[in-house]
Every structure is written in C-alpha cells, then in structure tokens.
Amino acid sequence: MIDFEDVTVRLSGHTILDGIDLHVDRGGWACLIGPNGAGKTTVLRSAIGGIPFTGRIRIGGEKINRIDPSRIAYVSQRPAIPEGMSISEYVRLGRFPFGTPRTDHRGAKIVSELLEELNLDSIERQSVSSLSGGEFQRCVIARALVQEAPVLLLDEPTSALDLHRQIAVLDVIDRRRRDGLTVLSTMHDITLAGMYSDKFVVMDHGRVVVEGAPHEVANGVDLMRTFGGGIDVLKNLDGLPVVFPRRETPNT
Amino acid sequence: MCSRLKKTIAVGAAVGIALASLTIASASAKTTKPFPVKIKTVLGVVTIKSAPKAIISLSPTATEVLFAIGAGKQVLAVDDQSNYPAKAPHSKLSGYTPNLEAIAGMHPDLVVDSNDNQGGVVISTGLAKFKIQTIEQPSADKLSDTYSQIVALGAATGHSKEASKLVISMKKRIAAAIASVKNKSKALTYFHELDPTPYSATSNTFIGRVYSAFGLKNIADAAAGADKSGYPQITNEYLVAANPDLIFLSDAQYGESADTVKARPGFSGLKAVQNNDVIALPADYPSRWGPRIADFYEFIAQVIKKIG
Amino acid sequence: MVNQSAIPHRSEIFSDRLRARLAPIIAVVLLIAALLLAVALGPVQLDMGKTAHTLLGLRGGLVGTDRTILLDLRLPRVVLAALVGAALAASGSAYQAVFRNPLADPYLLGVAAGAGLGATIAFIGRDPGVTPSVPIFAFVGGVVAVAATLMIAGRRSNDPPTILLAGIAFGAFATAIQTYLQQRNSAVLRPVYSWILGQLNGAGWSAVIDVAPYILLSLLALHLLSRRMDALLLSDDEARSLGVHPARLRMMVIIVATLATSTAVAASGLIGFVGIVIPHLIRSLTHQATSRAISTIAVAGAAFLVLADLGGRTIVAPAELPIGVITAFVGAPFFLFVLRTRGRGLV
Numbered sequence: 010m011i012d013f014e015d016v017t018v019r020l021s022g023h024t025i026l027d028g029i030d031l032h033v034d035r036g037g038w039a040c041l042i043g044p045n046g047a048g049k050t051t052v053l054r055s056a057i058g059g060i061p062f063t064g065r066i067r068i069g070g071e072k073i074n075r076i077d078p079s080r081i082a083y084v085s086q087r088p089a090i091p092e093g094m095s096i097s098e099y100v101r102l103g104r105f106p107f108g109t110p111r112t113d114h115r116g117a118k119i120v121s122e123l124l125e126e127l128n129l130d131s132i133e134r135q136s137v138s139s140l141s142g143g144e145f146q147r148c149v150i151a152r153a154l155v156q157e158a159p160v161l162l163l164d165e166p167t168s169a170l171d172l173h174r175q176i177a178v179l180d181v182i183d184r185r186r187r188d189g190l191t192v193l194s195t196m197h198d199i200t201l202a203g204m205y206s207d208k209f210v211v212m213d214h215g216r217v218v219v220e221g222a223p224h225e226v227a228n229g230v231d232l233m234r235t236f237g238g239g240i241d242v243l244k245n246l247d248g249l250p251v252v253f254p255r256r257e258t259p260n261t
Numbered sequence: 262m263c264s265r266l267k268k269t270i271a272v273g274a275a276v277g278i279a280l281a282s283l284t285i286a287s288a289s290a291k292t293t294k295p296f297p298v299k300i301k302t303v304l305g306v307v308t309i310k311s312a313p314k315a316i317i318s319l320s321p322t323a324t325e326v327l328f329a330i331g332a333g334k335q336v337l338a339v340d341d342q343s344n345y346p347a348k349a350p351h352s353k354l355s356g357y358t359p360n361l362e363a364i365a366g367m368h369p370d371l372v373v374d375s376n377d378n379q380g381g382v383v384i385s386t387g388l389a390k391f392k393i394q395t396i397e398q399p400s401a402d403k404l405s406d407t408y409s410q411i412v413a414l415g416a417a418t419g420h421s422k423e424a425s426k427l428v429i430s431m432k433k434r435i436a437a438a439i440a441s442v443k444n445k446s447k448a449l450t451y452f453h454e455l456d457p458t459p460y461s462a463t464s465n466t467f468i469g470r471v472y473s474a475f476g477l478k479n480i481a482d483a484a485a486g487a488d489k490s491g492y493p494q495i496t497n498e499y500l501v502a503a504n505p506d507l508i509f510l511s512d513a514q515y516g517e518s519a520d521t522v523k524a525r526p527g528f529s530g531l532k533a534v535q536n537n538d539v540i541a542l543p544a545d546y547p548s549r550w551g552p553r554i555a556d557f558y559e560f561i562a563q564v565i566k567k568i569g
Numbered sequence: 570m571v572n573q574s575a576i577p578h579r580s581e582i583f584s585d586r587l588r589a590r591l592a593p594i595i596a597v598v599l600l601i602a603a604l605l606l607a608v609a610l611g612p613v614q615l616d617m618g619k620t621a622h623t624l625l626g627l628r629g630g631l632v633g634t635d636r637t638i639l640l641d642l643r644l645p646r647v648v649l650a651a652l653v654g655a656a657l658a659a660s661g662s663a664y665q666a667v668f669r670n671p672l673a674d675p676y677l678l679g680v681a682a683g684a685g686l687g688a689t690i691a692f693i694g695r696d697p698g699v700t701p702s703v704p705i706f707a708f709v710g711g712v713v714a715v716a717a718t719l720m721i722a723g724r725r726s727n728d729p730p731t732i733l734l735a736g737i738a739f740g741a742f743a744t745a746i747q748t749y750l751q752q753r754n755s756a757v758l759r760p761v762y763s764w765i766l767g768q769l770n771g772a773g774w775s776a777v778i779d780v781a782p783y784i785l786l787s788l789l790a791l792h793l794l795s796r797r798m799d800a801l802l803l804s805d806d807e808a809r810s811l812g813v814h815p816a817r818l819r820m821m822v823i824i825v826a827t828l829a830t831s832t833a834v835a836a837s838g839l840i841g842f843v844g845i846v847i848p849h850l851i852r853s854l855t856h857q858a859t860s861r862a863i864s865t866i867a868v869a870g871a872a873f874l875v876l877a878d879l880g881g882r883t884i885v886a887p888a889e890l891p892i893g894v895i896t897a898f899v900g901a902p903f904f905l906f907v908l909r910t911r912g913r914g915l916v
Contacts (some may be wrong), residue, residue: 059806079812091802092671093852106802117879156811356757455761458770458889459765460613496764497770499887502613515695515756526773527641530634 010035010191013057016064018051018215026062027215031193033208035069035159038183038192040202042226043137043212043235049195050086052212053162056193057083068160071182079255082153086195090138090146096148097133100124101121103155108162116155123151126181142169150178154185163194167201179205197254200245224250238251268459271281280369287511295419302413303397304377304385312419313371317364319356319384320375323398324349325551326411327373329427332418345545359384365391375399387526401467401550404435404474411552427552434555438562439474447476451507452533453547457517457525458494466491468509468511468547471554475561501527508533511539511548540564589862597869600651603821603875612640625850645770649780650892651871652842653757653769656833659791659872660826660846662863666798667822668729673827674707675830675844678736678823683714683742684834688764689747693820697755703764704779704835711831714739715823723850729819767840767893769878780836788867789828794822795863840893842900843870849907873899 014085017024026048028158033039041049055062058078066080082103091099101120107113124130127147133138151160161182166177175198182192183205196202202209203215203223210220211232221229226232227242227250236254243244243251295309315337318324324343327336338352354364356374359382364372370393377397379383385395396417398410408428415424451472453462461481464473469491472479478497480503487493508531510517519539523529533539546557608624609617615635623630623639631639657675676682687710691701697754721735722728751758800813801822808815833840850899851862877895884890 054806057806057810059809077812078809081810083807083810085804085807087804088807089669089802089804093671094802102799102803102811105796109796153810158810162810162878262594283914358752456763458763458768460759460763483887484888487885487890493888494770495881495887496612496889496890498642498882499612501638501642503887504634515692525771526645526775527637530637 010069011039011193012039012067012070013052014064014065016052016055016062016066016155018055018060018062020047020060025215026055028064029108029212029215029217029235031204031210031217031220033191033193035115035191036186036189038186038206039208039210039220040055040223041193041195041210042199042232043218046208048215049212050164051215053083053164053193056160057081058164063124071156071159077106077157079156080158081162082156082158082159084149084161084163084166087209088149090145092136094137095134096137096140099105099137100129100133100151100155102142103152106156116252123155127151127178143171143174146170147174147178148158150182154182159191161187161190161192161194163169163192163196165195165197167196167198169194175201176204199227200209200250203252215234224248294418295421298416300396300413300417303399304395307394307396307417309371309394313326313369313417315367315369316371316373316418317354317369318343318349319346319354319364320373320398321356321545322400322549322551323373323410324415325549325553326414327418329414329552330411330418330420330423332414332420335418337504338367351478360560361387361391364388365393369393371396373398373414398461401441403470403553407550407554408432410550431552431555435474435558438558442475442562442565445568448479449476449506449565449568451456451509452503452505454478454512454517455492455513455519455547456512458502459497460492460494461495462489462547463488467550471557472510472561474532474558475565477507478518497525497527501531504514504532506532506536506538506568508539509540509542510539511546514544515543536568538564538568573784582651588855592851592862593650593865593868596851596865596872600868600872600875603872603879604647604651607875607879608639608643611832613637615639627642628706633723634766640775645774645777646769646878646882647875648777648879649772650769650874652777652780652784653833653837654847654863654874654877655867655871657790657840657843657866658685658828658847658873659788659863660829660833661800661870662803662848663791663794663822663826664844665848666801667819667826668733670729672845672848673733675826675833675840676839676841677733678718678827679714679740679743679825680711680830681839682740682747682836683717684708684711684831685761685765685839686710686743686747687713688838689757689761691751692760692764693750694753704776707838708831708835710743711834712827714743715827715831719823763891764838766838766891767896768838769881769892770889772836776836780832784829785827785830787832788864790825791822791829791867792864794818794825798822798863800859838875839895840896842896842904843874846900846903846907847873853907 011031012034013029013033016029018026029052041052043049051060054060055251056066056073058073068076074244100196101102102121104116104120106111107116110116122190125152129147129151137145139250150166167178172177209223209226211218213235218235219226219229233240239255240252241255245251296312297308300307300309314335314376316327316335317338318327319338319340321343324339325345327333328346328349336350338354339349340354340356342356343349357377359379361382365388372388372393372395374384374395374397377395385397388395401407401410409423411428415421453468455461462469463481463485464470464479465485469479481493484493508522518541520539522539525533528534609620615631615638619629619631620639623636660675664675664677665671684707687706688703691703691706694701718732718736718739721739722732751761797813797818800808800811801815801818805815848866850870853865855862855865877892877899881890881892882894
C-alpha cells in the first residue's frame with residue numbers, strides 16, 4: 010500500500026534521507042524506530058507532500074503527486090492549536106474533504122462516534138486551546154480518523170498520553186486495520202510499538218538500518234548498535250519484546 | 262566789577278549753558294534719534310541699539326512689511342516661503358524647520374519670525390546664544406494686530422514715518438472698499454473653503470473678520486463649536502442646504518476651481534455655482550496678514566459689486 | 570473522572586447550531602435597520618414621508634435642494650459606508666485566518682502605510698489645473714505595499730510570521746518616506762491628516778460605482794474561499810493532508826483581501842478598528858470558526874460602518890466628525906470586552 014523507492018531528501022546541503030526503501034502492506038502497521046534526527050519525521054512529511062524529494066513514493070500503487078492528498082491522514086508531532094475552536098469543530102475539520110455539512114451526510118455521525126470512542130464527547134464544547142496535552146492529542150487523532158482515509162501517518166501519537174490512554178487510543182486505531190487501514194508511525198516507546206505494529210523499520214542518519222518483525226528486530230544486533238548499545242531487551246508475559254534504556258549503575 | 266564776581270557769572274553761565282544744551286540735546290534725542298528703541302513683542306521687550314543692517318525674515322508677511330516700509334535694503338535674506346516682493350533676497354532658510362546654525366551663519370543682526378516656538382526649537386532662545394535678537398510677529402488675530410506689527414517693524418528698522426504712512430493708507434483703502442458696497446453686502450451669505458473635505462474658517466478667524474467687516478454672513482459659523490481655533494470641517498449636506506451666495510476657494514492654488522466644485526456630487530444646483538459666484542482666491546491672501554490685506558479687501562469689494 | 574459538563578456554559582442557552590443559523594439573519598436585519606436610520610437622519614432634517622416617497626419612486630417626494638441632498642449626498646454616502654464596512658470586516662477576518670493571528674487587521678501588510686504614502690504624493694502634486702486622483706494613488710500605494718511585502722518575505726512568504734515582519738518593515742519604511750514628504754510640504758499636513766482619519770463626506774454615486782465591483786467581487790471570492798480557509802488554522806502539513814494547498818490558498822486569500830482593503834482605503838481613507846473588532850465580535854457571539862462566519866462578518870461590518878458614519882454626520886452637526894474617531898471610540902471598549910471574555914477558555 011505504501012511504497013518508498015530510493016527516496017532522498019536534501020535540505021540546505023544536508024542529506025536528511027538517503028535512498029530510503031520502504032514497503033507497507035495494506036492493513037499493515039509499520040513503525041519507524043531510531044534515535045532523534047534519524048529522519049523518521051521526514052519520511053512521514055515527504056509522504057504528505059510537505060518536502061521535496063527525489064525517488065518515488067507511491068500510495069496504493071499511485072504516485073503521490075497524482076493522488077488526492079486527503080487519502081492520507083496525518084497526525085503531526087507538533088500540531089497547530091487553533092484559537093476559538095471547540096473540540097467538536099476541530100474534529101469536524103477532518104471531514105473537510107467530504108464537503109459541507111449539507112453534502113456530507115455521514116459526517117455528523119462519524120464525528121460523534123469517534124468523539125465517544127476517544128472519550129471526548131463530554132467535553133466536546135470546550136475550546137481546544139484550553140485542553141491539556143493529552144486531551145488535545147486525542148483530538149488530533151480523532152480528527153485524523155474521521156477523515157476515513159485508507160492510510161494513516163502517525164508522528165509520536167501517544168507522547169502526551171498516560172499508560173491507560175495510550176493503549177485505549179492505539180486500540181481504536183488498531184480496530185480499523187480490519188477495514189483495511191494502513192498505518193505508518195514513529196514511536197519512541199519501542200515496547201508499545203511492538204504491541205501493535207507488524208513491522209519495525211530501524212533508521213539511523215537518514216538510512217534504513219534493518220527491518221523486520223518486531224521481536225526479531227528488537228532482539229537483533231542492529232537495534233542494539235543503532236542505540237549505541239545502551240538498551241536492554243526482555244520479553245513480557247505475552248512473548249512481546251520489552252525494550253528499555255540501560256543505565257550504567259556505579260556499583261551493584 | 263570785581264574779578265570774583267566775573268568768575269562766578271562766567272562759571273554760572275557756562276554751567277547754565279551746559280545744562281541747557283544737555284536738556285535741549287536730550288529733548289531732541291527723544292524726538293529725533295530713532296535708536297536705541299524698545300520694541301514690545303510677544304516675547305517681551307527687545308531693545309534695538311542701532312538700525313539693523315542685516316535682517317533675516319523667516320515670515321513671508323514680515324518680508325512684505327519690511328519692503329513696504331522701505332527697509333528692503335536692510336534685509337539680508339528671507340525664508341523659502343517669502344515670494345513677495347519678487348526682488349527680496351531669497352534663501353533656503355525655512356521658517357517651519359529652522360536651522361539655527363544656518364541662520365546664525367549668515368551673521369544677521371536681527372531676525373523676524375512668525376512661529377518662534379517650533380516645539381523642539383525655540384528660535385529666539387537659540388539665536389540669543391549667538392547674541393542675535395529676534396522679534397516674533399505671530400499670525401494676526403485681527404486687523405489692529407497687523408497695524409501694530411507694521412508700526413513695530415517701522416520702529417525697529419528706523420522707518421517709523423513710512424510705517425505710519427503705510428498704516429494710514431491701508432486704513433483708508435479698507436474703509437473705502439467697505440463703503441463702496443455697503444448696501445449690497447449685508448444680505449449675502451458666503452462659504453470660505455480651505456480644502457475640499459470641506460474645511461472652512463468661521464468668522465472668528467482673521468480671514469473671517471475680513472468678510473464680516475463687509476457684513477457678509479458665514480455659513481460655517483453654525484459649526485463653530487466643533488473647532489476652537491475656528492477651522493471646522495462641515496458636512497456636505499449642510500453646505501448644500503445652506504446654499505451660500507458666495508463660495509471662496511482658498512484651495513484654488515491646489516487645483517480647486519469653479520469647475521471642480523461644480524463636479525462635486527450635489528453641488529451643481531447651488532446658487533453660487535449657477536451664478537458663477539465660486540471665486541478662486543489668489544494664493545497667499547488667506548494665509549498672510551501684511552500690507553496686501555488691503556488688496557484683499559478691494560478684491561472682495563469687486564466681487565460683491567459684480568454680483569447680479 | 571470529573572464530569573466536565575457540570576461547568577455552566579453560556580452556550581447551553583442557545584445551541585451552537587441555532588446561533589450559526591440565526592446569526593446571518595440577525596446581521597441582515599441589523600443592516601437594513603442601519604440603512605433606514607442612516608437615510609432618515611442627518612445634519613439636515615428631511616421630511617420622512619417625502620423621503621419615503623422619493624426612495625420608492627412615487628410622486629409627492631422631495632424637491633429641489635432636499636432632493637439633491639437625499640439622492641446625491643446622503644444615499645451614496647450610506648451605500649459607500651456599507652461597502653467599505655463589509656470590505657474591511659471581511660478582509661480583517663480573512664487575514665486573521667491566514668496568519669492564525671486574532672490581532673491581524675486589514676492594514677497588516679503595509680496597506681495603510683502604502684496607501685497613506687500614495688495619498689500624500691497625490692496631495693503634494695496638486696497644482697492649479699492638476700489634481701492627481703487621491704483614490705487612485707492610494708489604491709496603487711496599497712497594492713504596491715503588499716507586493717513589496719511579499720517580495721521582502723521572499724522564499725519564506727509561506728511563513729506567516731515572516732510575512733508579518735516583512736509587512737511591518739515595509740510599513741515603517743513607507744511611513745518614514747511619508748513623514749519626510751510631509752515635512753517638506755507642510756501645506757499638505759491637514760488634508761493628509763484628515764484623509765488618514767477616514768472620510769466619507771465627499772462621496773457621490775461615482776465613488777460608489779468605482780468601488781462597488783471590486784468590493785463585491787472580493788467579498789464573493791472570500792465567501793467561496795472561506796471553507797478552505799478553515800484548513801489554514803492547522804499547520805501546513807496537516808492542511809495538506811486535508812487536501813488543501815496551503816501556500817497557494819494563503820496567497821489567493823491575501824490577494825483578494827488586499828484588493829478589498831485597498832479599494833476601501835482608496836474610497837474612504839484609513840478607517841480603523843472595523844477589521845479587527847467586528848470579526849472578533851461575531852465569532853464570540855456565534856461560536857463559529859473564523860472563516861465560516863465570513864459572510865455574517867461582512868454584513869455586520871457594513872451595518873457598523875453605516876451607523877458610525879451616521880454618527881460622524883450628526884453628532885457635531887453641522888460639523889463633521891471624522892469616522893475614524895468614531896470607530897476608535899466604539900471599537901476600543903468593544904475590543905477590551907472581547908479580550909476579557911476570551912480569557913474564560915470557553916469558546
């Protein structure tokens with residue numbers, strides 16, 4: 010569904026992406042992993058047309074400059090917080106590609122369903138500029154989901170959410186994979202990423218270092234090397250990898 | 262006679278003659294010697310010790326006065342706005358943005374201005390540092406101010422006689438102009454336009470008083486409350502409704518004319534427009550208060566005479 | 570979890586949908602009322618019955634000077650006030666959306682400074698027989714200012730803060746030139762000053778005809794663009810994923826809003842506050858996002874300026890009070906009020 014072929018991005022003399030090849034199947038969830046500055050956000054931004062690149066990016070087989078960009082929903086790492094808008098108005102913005110409320114018959118229903126799913130319905134009249142970080146992040150995800158796009162790009166979607174909400178929100182997204190939603194995300198929490206994605210893509214300095222199934226990559230040597238050896242990998246009760254940073258203790 | 266008595270008489274006579282001649286001398290000094298002279302100005306009393314020979318005028322009106330009273334030869338330079346008389350020695354000096362160093366650099370012995378305090382610069386105080394005297398003659402409020410200013414400049418330059426003559430002749434001409442149209446002018450209304458927005462001058466201004474001397478009625482007086490200094494902006498609606506007999510354009514020098522007035526919305530039906538009584542005023546008249554004000558009175562008399 | 574709906578809410582009284590539907594209707598009603606009032610009142614009292622007859626084209630209407638006053642002076646002035654008010658309010662609202670800045674006003678990109686400079690040049694160039702057209706010079710000045718601003722912003726003219734700074738820079742430059750010219754030509758001080766305060770006094774039908782097509786076209790364009798302007802409230806990447814071209818849209822909105830503002834300024838000088846107070850007021854009353862309410866904002870702006878102009882003609886009659894003074898007097902307290910209610914965090 011998502012195909013990157015030899016994608017290179019150069020900005021003011023620096024090479025940010027260097028020949029990226031990437032493939033995500035329909036209904037799949039690939040997660041970009043790597044240190045800061047590896048180019049993960051740039052991969053997402055180039056898919057949405059925000060950055061000039063060389064190479065080819067295809068969505069559903071079509072080049073991205075040919076398709077309707079609203080077929081790609083995007084959750085930014087630092088979304089803009091508009092003034093003077095209520096939560097329901099903000100989430101409704103996601104229905105923009107479907108026209109005015111008059112032409113978009115399903116819109117109201119979709120929006121209210123999603124507000125409920127993400128527990129925003131009780132505060133839907135509140136202004137988005139007055140929300141906590143976590144509440145606003147849920148709004149952004151809601152807005153992306155009401156767009157009903159077949160591809161979802163997520164840049165650090167759970168950074169402001171508490172442990173429970175992280176799972177709740179990612180579950181909402183995961184459910185939609187059954188209807189064919191394809192997800193490409195970046196996440197610093199590798200453990201959490203491993204619970205949902207079916208492919209890890211490890212990046213460093215603008216290149217793909219290794220890719221594969223989460224438990225393989227997590228236990229692999231390349232991940233360790235990318236993070237400079239400073240991580241520990243264990244298994245949780247479900248056999249999923251648990252990755253956390255190692256701290257050198259002065260003595261035992 | 263004994264020699265002692267002769268001596269006493271001689272000394273007494275000598276003292277007497279000396280005293281007498283001193284008295285006579287001082288008496289004649291009062292009547293014949295024009296300097297030193299004390300001039301009362303807005304800034305206080307200015308004592309002029311001797312006839313100034315290098316006068317700088319920063320006021321177009323003062324320039325006109327100086328030349329009209331025969332002091333032209335004593336004028337060193339006039340400001341950039343002084344355009345009358347043409348023979349006045351022009352310079353780039355400005356009365357609005359005065360450059361003290363430039364003024365002092367020309368070594369005048371007297372400076373006449375109309376706007377002494379420019380906010381940031383006080384000309385008289387600044388020039389005092391160069392030991393140059395300044396006489397301020399601000400814009401006149403009424404005709405008598407004009408006369409006093411002419412007399413003052415006459416005394417300051419040693420031309421008191423000519424100054425008095427000028428004042429007398431002006432008074433005569435003005436009285437004659439007013440008398441020549443006495444009956445006609447009392448019934449007429451007028452509007453004096455400063456710019457097309459339209460700003461006007463009420464009867465409570467110098468120029469307004471000129472018209473009032475003829476008995477003309479100013480339609481802008483109804484708006485007098487709007488501006489304390491007498492220059493309100495009035496609405497076009499009111500102007501059209503008031504329908505003045507005469508419209509005087511002091512903005513003719515900026516392109517306004519009977520034709521432009523006629524073209525304004527709603528103005529084509531006005532009395533003044535239809536009877537060709539929209540009068541373009543020559544430049545300078547409305548903003549000066551010098552000797553040529555007598556010309557202005559005569560001009561208005563002519564206009565009134567022509568009204569059908 | 571705290572039940573947030575326990576917080577008392579003003580909008581419970583009228584639901585948002587209801588407000589959104591009622592708002593345009595109320596605005597139109599207000600405009601009609603303002604127009605009627607403005608035509609009926611003025612420094613010269615006109616007979617009401619005859620006025621109505623004249624307007625409806627019936628016999629028994631006003632004659633002579635009164636008729637001239639109504640049809641050639643008062644009516645075009647009222648219409649012009651409505652057009653200018655609509656243009657300023659709508660373009661103010663558009664700029665606020667494009668720059669994501671609730672303090673943006675129509676004069677932001679140097680339009681005021683450019684138009685003022687143009688007008689000053691026109692006033693200076695007056696000579697017997699030569700009267701350069703102040704409106705045309707002002708219009709050109711305004712448009713040149715925005716073009717210069719965009720050029721200064723250069724490659725980064727996609728970035729709202731950059732454009733704003735460029736606008737401030739150019740505005741300062743143009744104002745400096747204007748001040749210099751005024752100092753050298755002190756005779757133009759008063760006409761320029763009164764032009765800056767805003768002026769509808771000399772308006773006739775020709776002014777209305779000159780101005781109406783541009784303003785109406787711009788208003789229509791802004792209305793059509795308004796839905797897409799909502800997307801500009803998000804970051805550029807997010808807007809792209811909604812199917813909008815942020816840079817292109819921004820440029821289009823700026824061009825249309827500048828056209829509307831420059832035309833308004835050419836017709837009536839610099840009238841302030843309309844472009845900033847009316848959008849805020851309507852938004853806080855209708856709880857609608859910036860761009861949705863743009864038509865309501867335009868109509869409200871028209872009504873506001875018609876009433877302000879009525880004040881300008883009547884408060885110190887028969888003298889004229891510059892309209893910029895009235896909009897400031899009314900606008901400033903309104904602005905304070907809106908600022909205070911914003912702080913509560915409710916929309």
